[in-house]
Each structure stands twice: as C-alpha cells, then as structure tokens.
Amino acid sequence: MDTEGLPLLLPPTALAALANSWLQEDCPGLNFAALASGAFPARAALWAKSRGILAGRPFFDAVFAHLSCQISWLLPEGSRLEPVVKVAEVRGPAHHLLLGERVALNILARCSGVASLAAAAVELTKAAGWSGQVAGTRKTTPGFRLVEKYGLLVGGAACHRYDLGGLVMVKDNHVVAAGSVEKAVQGARLAAGFSLKVEVECGSLQEAMQAALAGADLVMLDNFKPEELHPAATALKAQFPGVAVEASGGVTLHNLAQFCGPCVDIISLGMLTQAAPALDFSLKLFAEEPIRPRL
Incomplete structure (x- = not known):
C-alpha cells in the first residue's frame, strides 16, 4: 500500500493534543533527571531492532516537536525493517531528547507492531487469492485508538469504523433491547439517514436473512466456523x-485463509490491535561537538 499520503489524515491539532497528554502523563511534575543530562545541544540516533513495518512517524514527530526538537528521517513510513537499522536522527537540548525518549519510543513501537501484524494478515489473504478487505475493530487501547487505527492503515488493512459515529453497528444486545432484528434495524435507520451504513451482527443464517430483508447494508456473520460461514454467505448473497x-x-493468522471466500467481502480481526507485539526501537544519545571560539 502507498503510505505516503496517510499522515495527511492526522489533524495537527489532534497530534499536538495527544503529544501533550502523553508527555504530561509521563512527567506531570518536576523532571529530576534533567539536572543529570543538562541542556547542551545533542543528537540521538533512532535504531530499529525488530523485523517489521515502520509506522507512527507523525506521532513520533509530534512528541519531539512539542519539545522543540528536530527529526531527520532516513526511512519512509511503511518501510520494511530488518534489524539493526538506523531509522532517524533527533536533535535538540539533551534534557528534552531524554524527556521525549520513552514516550516517543512507546508510540512508535506500538504503532509499528500493529502495522506489522496487519501487513502479515493482508499478505496471507492475498496468498489465498482473496480480494476482500482485512479490517481491524474497535478493540483498541483507550487513549491510543488514533495510533492503532493509523497503524492498521499503514499495514494495508481497513480501520472498519473509527468510532461509534462511523457506522451504525447493530449488535446482539441492541437486538435484545429492541425486541427483534427488524425493529433494531428500523431504529438504526432513523439515525443513519442517507450518509451512514447500517451493519447487523448475526449469529445465524436466519438472523442474517432478517437483517438483509430489513434493509441492512452489511451483515456480520459472527463466530461462524469456516465450514458454516461459506454456505451461509453463499445463501445470503444469492438472495441479497x-x-x-x-x-x-x-479469526487468527493461523486460520485466516480458511475464512477467505468469494461471498465474503470483509474479514475483521480484533487481534490486529489487541495482540500485536510491539517492535523494538532504541534512541541512543551522543553529544554534539562543542563549538570552539576562533583564536
């Protein structure tokens, strides 16, 4: 996937607000370690020590921009990383580099981990000859959703819905509350209007048929085994x-290929954000040469 334009999706105001909140969480009071490092001009090298996909540059940038530091990237977003490789250099006052170090590394490690797992999932479906979309879910870390959803995009997967306002999802509990699939879809349609799609989570083919008949745009066949999924999807597509x-x-990476089929348009995996292992990055500081006065 071409990742060059993806940072444009991230509003500068949102990035700045996130960077501020992350730094505030890590250092809400006195920064005692600043007296150990001092404020001399310094630079640091960012090293990738894991194999995977580089993702999260805009968030890394936002943290250090908040601390008046400058970054020179050596690899573009979405690059495939092979350890050990130098990814970037960061310049600024030593105490600011060290203040942002752990926060920025945590973000980059997490975002790159999500992108790497998403890319692996997409590659598996392509190898299976499937042309549908791999998607994440709302199973994200509170306060970190923008990072994880962005990581999905860098890895070539779809976000699904970013939040409750991106798609009207009628789940099993909504159906229970409404009394029937038909009533739940009707209620969802009142809010959705012409601009939002309505999706219904279904636990049986009968529910799926009811949802489609009631006007659902998407039907989720939830927790169907592969041998149950494909006949149900075929029957649903034949009528709707x-x-x-x-x-x-x-769905996991181990069985993902079994869910790929001609009547399945989307496969969503909560584990892309819940189970993604963080990549390993380090930031190594070295002092700038002092500027010597002319004699």
Whole structure:
C-alpha cells in the first residue's frame, strides 16, 4: 500500500493534543533527571531492532516537536525493517531528547507492531487469492485508538469504523433491547439517514436473512466456523447480492485463509490491535561537538 499520503489524515491539532497528554502523563511534575543530562545541544540516533513495518512517524514527530526538537528521517513510513537499522536522527537540548525518549519510543513501537501484524494478515489473504478487505475493530487501547487505527492503515488493512459515529453497528444486545432484528434495524435507520451504513451482527443464517430483508447494508456473520460461514454467505448473497458480508470472531493468522471466500467481502480481526507485539526501537544519545571560539 502507498503510505505516503496517510499522515495527511492526522489533524495537527489532534497530534499536538495527544503529544501533550502523553508527555504530561509521563512527567506531570518536576523532571529530576534533567539536572543529570543538562541542556547542551545533542543528537540521538533512532535504531530499529525488530523485523517489521515502520509506522507512527507523525506521532513520533509530534512528541519531539512539542519539545522543540528536530527529526531527520532516513526511512519512509511503511518501510520494511530488518534489524539493526538506523531509522532517524533527533536533535535538540539533551534534557528534552531524554524527556521525549520513552514516550516517543512507546508510540512508535506500538504503532509499528500493529502495522506489522496487519501487513502479515493482508499478505496471507492475498496468498489465498482473496480480494476482500482485512479490517481491524474497535478493540483498541483507550487513549491510543488514533495510533492503532493509523497503524492498521499503514499495514494495508481497513480501520472498519473509527468510532461509534462511523457506522451504525447493530449488535446482539441492541437486538435484545429492541425486541427483534427488524425493529433494531428500523431504529438504526432513523439515525443513519442517507450518509451512514447500517451493519447487523448475526449469529445465524436466519438472523442474517432478517437483517438483509430489513434493509441492512452489511451483515456480520459472527463466530461462524469456516465450514458454516461459506454456505451461509453463499445463501445470503444469492438472495441479497447487494449486501456486503463480513466474517468476524475467532479469526487468527493461523486460520485466516480458511475464512477467505468469494461471498465474503470483509474479514475483521480484533487481534490486529489487541495482540500485536510491539517492535523494538532504541534512541541512543551522543553529544554534539562543542563549538570552539576562533583564536
């Protein structure tokens, strides 16, 4: 996937607010270690020590911009990393470099981990000859959703819905509360209007047919085993060819290929954000040469 334009999705105001909150969390009071480092001009090298996909440069930039530091990137967003490789250099006052170090590394490690797992999932579906979309879910870390959703995009996966306002999702509990699939979809349609799609989570083919008949745009076949999923998706498409079919629940990298089929349009995996291992990065500081006065 071409990742060059993806940073444009991130509003500068949101990046600045996140950077401020992350730094405030890590150092809400006195920075005692600043007296150990001092404020002399310094630079640091960012090293990648894990194999994977580089993701999260805009967040890394935002943290250090907040601390009046400058970054020179040596690799573009979405690069495939092979350890050990130098990724960037950061320049600024030593105490500011060290203040931002752990926060920035945590973000880059997490975002790159999500992107790497997403890329692995996408590659598996392509190898299976499937042309649908791999998607994440709302199973994200509180306060870190923008980072993780962005990581999905860098890895080539879809975000699914970013938040509750991106898609009207009628889940099993909504159906129970409404009394029926039909009533739940009708209620969702009142809010969705013409601009939002309505998706219904279904635990059986009967529910899926009811949802499609009631006017759902997407039907999620939830927790269907592969041998159950494909006949159900085929039957649903035969009667409602315009309805998109999503498979979700119990999907891992080990069985992902089994969920790929001609009548399945989307496969969503919560584990892309919940189970992504962080990549390993380090920031190594070295002092700038002192400027010697002319004699």
